[in-house]
Amino acid sequence: MSNYIDQESGLKRVGGSAALYKKLLGKFIEGKYQEQLETLLAEGKIEDATGMAHTIKGVAANLSLTEVNRLALQVEQALKSGGDYASLVPQLHAATDATIEEINGL
Amino acid sequence: MKDLVLIVDDVEINRMILAEILSDDYEILEASDGIETLKILFEQKVSPTAILLDIIMPGMDGFEVLHEIKTHPETEKIPVLFITAADADTNESRGLKSGAADYVSKPFNPDVVKTRLENHINLTRYQNELEELVEEKTAELQRTNEQTLEVLADIVENRDETSGAHIKRTSELSAILIRRIISSPKYAEYAKANGLDQKVAGFIVRATTLHDIGKIKISDNILLAPRKLTDEEFNIMKKHTTYGGEIIDSILEKLGDNVGYFGYSKQICLGHHERWDGRGYPRGIKGDAIPFSARLLSVVDVYDALVSKRPYKDPFPHDEAIGIIVKGGESGQFDPTLVEAFVEVADEIAEFELSLKV
Numbered sequence: 001m002s003n004y005i006d007q008e009s010g011l012k013r014v015g016g017s018a019a020l021y022k023k024l025l026g027k028f029i030e031g032k033y034q035e036q037l038e039t040l041l042a043e044g045k046i047e048d049a050t051g052m053a054h055t056i057k058g059v060a061a062n063l064s065l066t067e068v069n070r071l072a073l074q075v076e077q078a079l080k081s082g083g084d085y086a087s088l089v090p091q092l093h094a095a096t097d098a099t100i101e102e103i104n105g106l
Numbered sequence: 107m108k109d110l111v112l113i114v115d116d117v118e119i120n121r122m123i124l125a126e127i128l129s130d131d132y133e134i135l136e137a138s139d140g141i142e143t144l145k146i147l148f149e150q151k152v153s154p155t156a157i158l159l160d161i162i163m164p165g166m167d168g169f170e171v172l173h174e175i176k177t178h179p180e181t182e183k184i185p186v187l188f189i190t191a192a193d194a195d196t197n198e199s200r201g202l203k204s205g206a207a208d209y210v211s212k213p214f215n216p217d218v219v220k221t222r223l224e225n226h227i228n229l230t231r232y233q234n235e236l237e238e239l240v241e242e243k244t245a246e247l248q249r250t251n252e253q254t255l256e257v258l259a260d261i262v263e264n265r266d267e268t269s270g271a272h273i274k275r276t277s278e279l280s281a282i283l284i285r286r287i288i289s290s291p292k293y294a295e296y297a298k299a300n301g302l303d304q305k306v307a308g309f310i311v312r313a314t315t316l317h318d319i320g321k322i323k324i325s326d327n328i329l330l331a332p333r334k335l336t337d338e339e340f341n342i343m344k345k346h347t348t349y350g351g352e353i354i355d356s357i358l359e360k361l362g363d364n365v366g367y368f369g370y371s372k373q374i375c376l377g378h379h380e381r382w383d384g385r386g387y388p389r390g391i392k393g394d395a396i397p398f399s400a401r402l403l404s405v406v407d408v409y410d411a412l413v414s415k416r417p418y419k420d421p422f423p424h425d426e427a428i429g430i431i432v433k434g435g436e437s438g439q440f441d442p443t444l445v446e447a448f449v450e451v452a453d454e455i456a457e458f459e460l461s462l463k464v
Contacts, residue, residue, distance in 0.1 A: 015126045015216050027119050054162055058191050059119045061213035069213075 003067060004099040010064030024063055025103045033059070034096040037075075041089065050079040056092075067095040108133045109155035109227060114143045114171065115189060116163040120212070124158060124189075127216045128223070140166025144174055147181055156227050158210065160189040161201065169204060176205040183234065185226040251361070252312070259315045262322055265329065272410055273315050275462070279406040281311045282454050286447045296443050300398040310399045313370035317378050317403050320350030332417035347388050350375025373397035378404045383438030393441075401441040405431060405448055408439075413459065424456045 007021075014021050033056045040049040053076035060069035071092040078085035111132040115121045116139055125134045135154065137143040140163060146152045157175070161168035168188060175181045185207035201209055207226045210219045259273055284307045287293045297303075321329055324346055328339045335343055354372040361368075376388070377400025384392030386404075412427040422430065428449060435445030448455075 013214055013216065014123050017126065020122070020126050024119050024122055027122070031119070048164075051162060051164065054191065055117050058212045059117055061191070062120060062123050064213065 004065060004095065004102050006064040006066050010062075013062055013064060021063075022106065025106070028059060028063060028065070029100050029103060031059070034093055038089065038093070041085075046079060050076060053079055065099050068092065068099050071095050110135060110152070111223065112137060112143070112146065112152070112154040112157045114138075114140075114157065114163075114168075115160040117160075120160070120189070123214055124219065127214065127219055131220065131224075139163055140168075140171040143171050147175065148178065151180075153180070154184060156223055156230075157184055157186045158189055158223070159186050159206070169200070172201070172204055172206060183230060185230045187222060187226060254361075255312075255315065258319060262316075262319055265322060272414065273318070275410050276317070276403065276406050277311055277314045278458060279410060279455060280314045280402055282451050282458065283402060283406060283444065283448055284311060286451045287444075290447075290450075293443070293447065302398070309367035310370050310374075310402065313367040313374055313399060314403050314406075316350070316354065316371040317374045317407065318346060318350065319353050319371075320346035320348065320375055322353075323349040334418050344379065344387050347376055347379055370397075370399045373399045374403050376400065378407055380404065381439050382435075382441050385438070396441075401444055405434075405440050405444050408434065409448070409455075424452075424459060428452050428455075 005025075011018060011021050014024060033052065037049055037052045037056065040052055053072050057069055057072035057076055059065075060072055071088060075085050075088045075092055077083065078088055109132050111128055112135045113121050113124045113128075114137045115124070118138070121136045121138070125136065128134060132155075135146065135152065137146055143157075143159075144166075147154075159168045159171060172186055172188075175184065175186060186205070188201040188206045188209040189212065190201070190209045191212050207230075208222050210222055262273070284302070288297050288302055288304065288307055324343060328335065328342055331339065351372050354368055354375055358368050358372070374397075377391075377396050380386035380389065380391055380396045380400060381404075382393060382396070382401070384390050386396075409427055409431055412422045412430055413424060415421045431440070431445060431448060434440050435442050
């Protein structure tokens with residue numbers, strides 16, 4: 001049982017098509033969201049970074065990428081409230097890497 | 107044919123998922139930002155049955171797009187469902203207040219998305235059908251009432267052969283004159299002061315057809331006398347104005363003014379023989395105290411009498427009749443502004459008369 005992807009619910013969300021689900025997971029990798037997020041943060045663009053965290057959260061929710069979803073939400077909230085996002089971003093990074101690894105293993 | 111649904115979201119994965127969920131039941135069109143959405147709707151004039159709209163997008167956000175959709179008459183009725191994230195930071199209530207029909211939350215639940223969309227499409231369709239039905243029924247009622255009026259005007263017409271064509275001509279001449287007043291900027295203030303707009307103008311023109319309805323109470327030997335009337339007879343003839351007012355009153359009592367112009371008919375019946383200087387009848391009121399509709403018809407009515415053949419006189423030629431109207435204005439018979447406008451449309455009137463002779 002995977003910790004990062006809830007395949008059963010993800011498949012249901014996209015209408016039950018396994019092929020589409022795989023394609024969408026591929027899109028998630030191609031999107032390089034984590035990279036984009038970290039670049040924006042490095043450039044100090046907090047507002048854009050908040051938007052990116054929001055996007056990651058939404059995409060992850062739709063694909064049932066549970067860990068990424070959970071951590072992206074925390075990052076988004078931390079960015080919005082001026083909280084400690086710096087310690088959360090590496091966790092999201094790690095979760096993203098692990099998720100991608102799992103996708104590639106499907 | 108399937109209904110078209112426009113999906114607006116900056117994230118491709120979200121669009122793809124929604125498209126997949128909905129593609130069995132709908133044609134799908136996608137847009138990735140606000141600008142593209144507005145292009146699709148207002149430049150390409152695509153008219154989707156419903157729109158799924160993401161709130162948080164770079165550039166123009168969902169609220170701004172929604173505002174544009176709801177402030178354009180061609181798109182205002184399209185149901186818009188917001189795509190929101192299902193956590194504490196959502197703007198659901200703001201979205202609903204600003205005119206969104208509903209929202210679908212991320213992560214998407216396919217059944218919920220489908221059902222909500224379908225409900226709103228059906229609801230909108232039902233609402234549009236009801237609106238059409240109300241419009242149809244209103245138009246039907248209006249037609250019935252107008253037919254009743256035509257019958258009334260016909261009764262007057264059949265009584266006195268000269269007035270039949272007279273009613274049609276005076277209503278057309280009124281239309282020409284009133285068009286001049288509402289379309290020329292120089293009369294803008296005058297039109298406003300007299301409460302004139304397209305709708306009122308239409309009412310007044312239709313209301314003129316009843317201006318001589320009171321003549322049905324005038325006996326044949328006076329109404330149809332093939333000569334100039336004696337003073338006594340003329341005094342009786344003058345009463346067609348008050349009689350007309352009373353007849354319209356009794357119509358108003360029974361029907362109410364649901365055609366919207368009986369009120370004007372009454373003004374016209376009562377006031378079309380009043381004079382600007384107060385020397386007219388039946389009440390001898392003057393200037394603005396005479397309703398605009400009556401002042402208008404009085405000019406037109408006199409002009410038409412001048413150019414018509416009567417048992418006791420030959421018709422005046424057009425130019426001469428216009429000259430008499432101008433003199434009438436100078437002598438205080440007519441509203442000077444209306445005389446001015448009447449002279450300006452003299453050519454149009456001449457053309458209209460010519461068209462009758464063909």
